[in-house]
Amino acid sequence: MSSKVLASKTMASKTLPSRTLPGEALRNIVPPIVLALVLILCWQGLHLATASGAISSPAATLARLVVLMGSGRFWLDVAETGTAFAWALVLSIVLGIGLGVALALLRPVGEVMEPILVTFYSLPKVTLYPLVLLIFGLGMPAKIAFGIMHGLVPITLLTRNAITQLKPVYLRTAKVMRLSAFEAVRSVVLPAIIPELVAGIRIGFSLSLLGVLIGEMFASKRGLGFTAVNAMGLGDLDTIMAIGVFLALFAVLANGGLLSLERAIRHRSAGR
């Protein structure tokens, strides 16, 4: 009940029961592909419907993306955004899991802090971005900090939640075996909550990417977010769509990968 704010995001990770029959697999693969084709047709329809094709067609976007990916400037932006994102993600994961474990083991502290974290999670954090900029100055550290502001809290909440809902027998066993707190966390608690950790990392991944991009869209001179905002100023819709599609593909693929990892782990631990 505690991190219900996140519920809608984790909820989606449940799917219909699927068997490994070929017909069944086909029934799971065909509908999403049909939907993707329908969406692309709608996109093309929008392109034709708007005056003089103000919205770039799928083909034009793809062409622009190919041109972009051939240019050195684009990969400099990707490297800039990627570096900030990688730092934000790694720090969010490490700090988030650490904080989540601490808040779960120190139960009273966790119960006091939880409402504060939940409130912070549903705040429009953009409003606090100027504060981040004033503390860190313009540049990479501010972007990383802003990415962490988005990614840290969900990972913390999900980790804490997973541990508090752990069967008491795990912790009791650790106690019986006289494990130190550190050993108990390393060899009992963390292995027991690996599926939830992957779920938390998946959500932290999306949110810290969002945070870094928003950071770049405001007061930045480099990165994909900046290039997109710059293209908005120039009315260069082709570039915006190309960057949008590139980011969407990256995010969806990474998310899908983490999702199937999560399912594989859940499946394996359920089989034991």
Next chain:
Amino acid sequence: MRYRALVTLAVVLACVLALELACALGWVARTVIIPPSEMVGSLRDILWSGEFNRAIALTLTNVMISVVISISAGFVLGVAIHASDFLRRAVEPYLASYYAVPTFIFYPVFIVLFGVNSAAIIAIAVLLSIVAMITATMNGLDRIPTVLLRTARIMRLSPVKTALLIQLPAAAPYFFTGARLSVAYSFIGVIASEFILSGDGLGYAIAYAYNNFENRQMYGLMLLIVIAVTLVNMTLDRLDRRLQSRLRR
């Protein structure tokens, strides 16, 4: 429960006091953070002078429109997707990855579609919040106990009556969770769009104050948003918990 809430409040107050002290002792530069007491003073000036009333009204209107659209459309879509096996199989993989896509990038597309006005901002906010409602609706319908539906069949209720008397009450707490998330995401969507992309509303007012080094005004506005959003979220959260505890009975 009550006691715990008081401790939480005390922790928040202690943090505010610590910040006030750090500012008074000069540990934090005034150019970075102003003391909380001055933020409150600035907030009072903002509300008294009425200087930002138009921006506040605009932002609140946009949030409300976005909430109404995403809750009603999200509910209808959720019911439709839940009803069709094909649609569900088609949509579910995308729903799971939906929040990974940075929606803000597509703002210019909405400018082309709707023109430079609030509609583009509302569209972004709806995109952000509608999926929470769709997922919650589907989840709620999934969780209706089969025995309730069987009872409806035994009592020979018409589909409409089943929907109104059985399904709606049984799934209502889940729908409410979706509605609550839609409100939170609508605030985020509207204020973030105003901040980065538009020239109006509260989000823009903060960005403008930042760009002009108007720290006092900026922190007053920040405080306004933080307090307003926190109050709204806390009220809805409390209602939500009450509904959820009814489920467990």
